[in-house]
Amino acid sequence: xxxxxxxxxxxxxxxxxxxxxxxxxxxxxxxxxxxxxxxxxxxxxxxxxxxxxxxxxxxxxxxxxxxxxxxxxxxxxxxxxxxxxxxxxxxxxxxxx
Numbered sequence: 001x002x003x004x005x006x007x008x009x010x011x012x013x014x015x016x017x018x019x020x021x022x023x024x025x026x027x028x029x030x031x032x033x034x035x036x037x038x039x040x041x042x043x044x045x046x047x048x049x050x051x052x053x054x055x056x057x058x059x060x061x062x063x064x065x066x067x068x069x070x071x072x073x074x075x076x077x078x079x080x081x082x083x084x085x086x087x088x089x090x091x092x093x094x095x096x097x
Contacts, residue, residue, distance in 0.1 A: 035065035
């Protein structure tokens, strides 16, 4: 199984609203993208300076399935929105054996 984790730091302008929109958009990807086996979307409550604001934890059967997800038109719409409202993101991809 392939695990894909992404964390986002949002811009201060309309931060809470944009986090909510991003969360809803991300959760909406489970239905149209068959390769996406599972997804958890978490909103951070820690206010420390090193904290990120939103995290997704997704799983896929194969690396090819992750690539299909990354290139899926519905996912690309979410990416476009998130890029417009975030300052940075961090990613970790690994194989869970």
